[in-house]
Amino acid sequence: MAKGSTRGAGSLRGSWLVSGVVTCACLMAALALSGRGSKAYTAYSLAVHKTKAIPAFARKYGLPCSACHTAWPELNAFGQAFRDRGYQLGNDRDSPIWQNPSYIPVTFRMTPNLHRESATKQAVDAVPGDGTSGLVSKTITQSGFDLSGMDLWTAGTLYKNISFVLLPSSDNTGAFHFEAAFVRFDNLFSNRWVNFKVGKFELDNLISEKRFLFLSGNGGAYQGYHFLPAGDVNDFGLGDNQIGAELSGHSENSYTRYGIALLSSTDGEVNLPTNQGYDAFLTLSHAVDVGSLGVERLGAYAYLGRRPTYFQTSVGTPIPGTGTGNKPFYRIGLAGDFFFGDFELLPFVMHASDDAYLATGTAANVALPPGARDARWNSGFVEAHYYVNPQLVFTGRWETVRMSQQADPTLPSDLGNIDAYSGGIRWYPIMFSRAGLSWHTEVSAVRTRGSAFSATDNVWTTSLFSGLDFDF
Amino acid sequence: MRLHTRLVALVSGLGVLLGTAGVTVGSAQETRIGGVTGHAAAGKKVYRRYCILCHGPDGDGNGENAQWIDPKPRDFTLGVFKCRSTPTGTLPTDEDLFNAMSRGFVTTNMPPWLPLSRQNRADVVAYIKSFSPKWKTTKAGTPITIPQEPALTIESIRHGRELYQKMECWKCHGAKGHGDGPSAATLTDNRDLPIRPYDFSTGSRFMCGVTNRDLYKIFMTGLDGTPMPSFADDIKPAEGWDLVHFLRTLQPLDTPELAMWRAWLATHAGELKPIGPAGPGQ
Numbered sequence: 001m002a003k004g005s006t007r008g009a010g011s012l013r014g015s016w017l018v019s020g021v022v023t024c025a026c027l028m029a030a031l032a033l034s035g036r037g038s039k040a041y042t043a044y045s046l047a048v049h050k051t052k053a054i055p056a057f058a059r060k061y062g063l064p065c066s067a068c069h070t071a072w073p074e075l076n077a078f079g080q081a082f083r084d085r086g087y088q089l090g091n092d093r094d095s096p097i098w099q100n101p102s103y104i105p106v107t108f109r110m111t112p113n114l115h116r117e118s119a120t121k122q123a124v125d126a127v128p129g130d131g132t133s134g135l136v137s138k139t140i141t142q143s144g145f146d147l148s149g150m151d152l153w154t155a156g157t158l159y160k161n162i163s164f165v166l167l168p169s170s171d172n173t174g175a176f177h178f179e180a181a182f183v184r185f186d187n188l189f190s191n192r193w194v195n196f197k198v199g200k201f202e203l204d205n206l207i208s209e210k211r212f213l214f215l216s217g218n219g220g221a222y223q224g225y226h227f228l229p230a231g232d233v234n235d236f237g238l239g240d241n242q243i244g245a246e247l248s249g250h251s252e253n254s255y256t257r258y259g260i261a262l263l264s265s266t267d268g269e270v271n272l273p274t275n276q277g278y279d280a281f282l283t284l285s286h287a288v289d290v291g292s293l294g295v296e297r298l299g300a301y302a303y304l305g306r307r308p309t310y311f312q313t314s315v316g317t318p319i320p321g322t323g324t325g326n327k328p329f330y331r332i333g334l335a336g337d338f339f340f341g342d343f344e345l346l347p348f349v350m351h352a353s354d355d356a357y358l359a360t361g362t363a364a365n366v367a368l369p370p371g372a373r374d375a376r377w378n379s380g381f382v383e384a385h386y387y388v389n390p391q392l393v394f395t396g397r398w399e400t401v402r403m404s405q406q407a408d409p410t411l412p413s414d415l416g417n418i419d420a421y422s423g424g425i426r427w428y429p430i431m432f433s434r435a436g437l438s439w440h441t442e443v444s445a446v447r448t449r450g451s452a453f454s455a456t457d458n459v460w461t462t463s464l465f466s467g468l469d470f471d472f
Numbered sequence: 473m474r475l476h477t478r479l480v481a482l483v484s485g486l487g488v489l490l491g492t493a494g495v496t497v498g499s500a501q502e503t504r505i506g507g508v509t510g511h512a513a514a515g516k517k518v519y520r521r522y523c524i525l526c527h528g529p530d531g532d533g534n535g536e537n538a539q540w541i542d543p544k545p546r547d548f549t550l551g552v553f554k555c556r557s558t559p560t561g562t563l564p565t566d567e568d569l570f571n572a573m574s575r576g577f578v579t580t581n582m583p584p585w586l587p588l589s590r591q592n593r594a595d596v597v598a599y600i601k602s603f604s605p606k607w608k609t610t611k612a613g614t615p616i617t618i619p620q621e622p623a624l625t626i627e628s629i630r631h632g633r634e635l636y637q638k639m640e641c642w643k644c645h646g647a648k649g650h651g652d653g654p655s656a657a658t659l660t661d662n663r664d665l666p667i668r669p670y671d672f673s674t675g676s677r678f679m680c681g682v683t684n685r686d687l688y689k690i691f692m693t694g695l696d697g698t699p700m701p702s703f704a705d706d707i708k709p710a711e712g713w714d715l716v717h718f719l720r721t722l723q724p725l726d727t728p729e730l731a732m733w734r735a736w737l738a739t740h741a742g743e744l745k746p747i748g749p750a751g752p753g754q
Contacts (some may be wrong), residue, residue: 061581061583062525062526062537062540062541062581063522063525063526063537063583064521064522064524064525066521066522067521067522077587077588077589078522078583078585078587078588080587081586081587082583089576089583089584090576090583090584091576091577091578091579091580091581091582091583091584092578092579092674092676092677093579093580093581252586253586253587254587255587289589289590289591290589291508291589291590291591292514292591294589295587295588295589389517389520390520390521432525432536433525433536433537
């Protein structure tokens with residue numbers, strides 16, 4: 001009896017273990033196999049790292065990655081406060097004068113990887129090479145070893161309360177652009193509520209797409225941050241770095257934060273390619289300490305922008321920078337960051353609207369198509385992280401985008417709707433104050449309503465990704 | 473047979489239970505800070521995330537980064553702490569450790585950990601106390617009594633200046649509080665590591681706080697483990713406030729003390745004798 005009981009208990013534990021493993025395996029397999037048999041060519045390139053972690057700071061202050069990051073590159077409360085103070089710890093040793101002269105605040109980040117991308121219902125020639133053979137629907141798949149883009153971070157303090165960031169970033173062919181470049185002045189008038197920065201920077205999104213824990217072609221971006229309805233010519237993405245100036249402030253522990261930004265209407269592009277319009281972005285968040293659960297934060301945001309609908313022309317060719325006929329759009333919503341011990345939940349909701357002219361790609365000096373109206377949609381996601389320890393984290397995310405009003409009333413109401421699922425594991429085999437290495441494995445699948453053949457088709461795109469994400 | 477196996481199971485179960493309880497009792501160091509109870513076991517996890525690279529896995533201040541840091545990280549195994557509300561030579565209260573961690577140490581690598589939840593900080597305090605056996609055998613000291621701060625007067629500042637001379641503060645901190653007194657270069661801490669006196673002219677905060685009460689506490693309790701002694705037996709409690717008022721005039725801040733001192737100096741500067749080996753300071 002006793003032996004039986006013992007065996008029973010062991011079996012019970014074993015069955016729980018087996019059950020857990022099988023459940024996880026099934027879940028992962030289901031996500032992976034959702035694109036099974038696909039053969040699609042996809043445009044996913046992992047071109048540019050969207051994430052930020054700066055071991056240059058870890059080296060400067062001798063802190064482990066985990067001091068500022070729940071799991072790098074995502075910031076924790078301490079890292080957020082450090083960033084809000086203008087990359088200063090506030091111990092009167094932040095100025096460069098206190099650093100060893102050989103110290104250079106430079107960080108490199110890249111991710112050699114193996115990945116597989118797949119997309120269903122792609123339009124391909126019935127006979128390869130014969131453009132007259134007609135288009136047929138096929139699933140296209142590609143896979144192999146690859147590189148990510150590279151980030152070359154420099155960031156630090158120029159003087160007490162004056163900091164900078166310069167981030168030349170390349171795609172995986174080595175073509176560089178400036179992902180971020182700004183100077184920041186902190187504690188103006190000796191007041192932590194008055195900080196100012198000018199340049200190109202990430203919007204003060206409560207849930208940062210630049211610092212999140214997903215890297216795959218499908219999972220490596222928040223759908224809602226970049227979604228645009230079919231036919232919409234707006235170029236705005238909430239996850240895109242913008243050029244402008246930001247006034248921000250925070251409480252001593254950064255539990256309360258605000259940001260007001262005035263931005264060029266260029267979606268972060270240099271050379272003023274559109275016009276002289278300006279956008280505004282407002283954020284406000286507050287966190288509360290709820291004891292053993294952790295620090296819980298809730299915030300609201302609003303982006304109010306305009307985009308030109310046509311350009312002055314010369315011999316029929318648009319003249320860059322002469323955009324006019326501006327039409328408005330907005331994105332508003334709420335975001336949260338809730339901890340339940342080692343479990344973190346990140347909910348996000350957004351309501352979005354693009355003016356009918358933008359949504360239908362119509363110049364403001366001509367008549368709208370009959371019945372055209374503003375495009376409106378709602379999006380949201382819930383992201384979950386479980387931190388086994390500072391060196392191992394499990395991630396999962398569910399996203400949705402739902403059209404609530406098509407600009408063209410003849411279109412199906414659900415055209416463009418998206419459901420996306422991502423899950424992954426990041427393991428940091430080493431974690432010192434000098435560098436970081438993570439083995440990142442992720443699976444992601446996106447279902448989009450509408451294909452080249454039918455507005456009622458569901459197109460599945462999937463990513464399988466495993467890479468060594470290093471940061472030095 | 474059946475009874476026997478049940479008995480074995482029961483005894484085994486009790487053994488496991490007792491064993492577990494034993495482990496729990498052995499490691500269950502707790503702190504009470506305000507309404508928060510800190511637990512050493514939970515604190516270990518937080519410590520490993522935030523503190524280990526400087527203070528080391530054993531709390532002896534020999535973490536991976538210790539070799540690069542000046543001043544060196546605190547060695548918790550010694551059970552000696554600078555910032556206390558308790559008399560010199562005694563252990564600090566849990567609140568002292570909690571406040572020190574929240575505040576950080578100016579002009580060192582120790583940042584303010586205020587953004588961490590109160591629970592996290594309380595847990596770490598409990599864990600830090602597990603590094604030294606002192607905490608098992610000795611109780612924390614009783615916080616000193618800090619009298620009400622008297623109104624600021626020019627006499628108080630001047631008397632504070634006299635005390636600065638008389639107590640030979642200038643020998644380490646220098647005549648102008650720049651940390652460049654004649655003894656400054658020779659100072660070492662309790663681990664025989666070089667240590668610099670506080671430079672009043674550059675720091676915006678004191679080592680153990682920002683308020684006048686914090687400054688009062690520093691020279692009435694001393695900074696244990698450093699050459700900064702306690703003056704509790706050498707000056708009267710009221711005189712402590714005079715010293716506070718004078719030291720405030722050495723800081724690069726717009727303090728009421730500095731404003732009053734400058735106004736007085738405008739007409740009385742000639743009456744002062746320089747601080748240093750020759751002068752009485754007044």
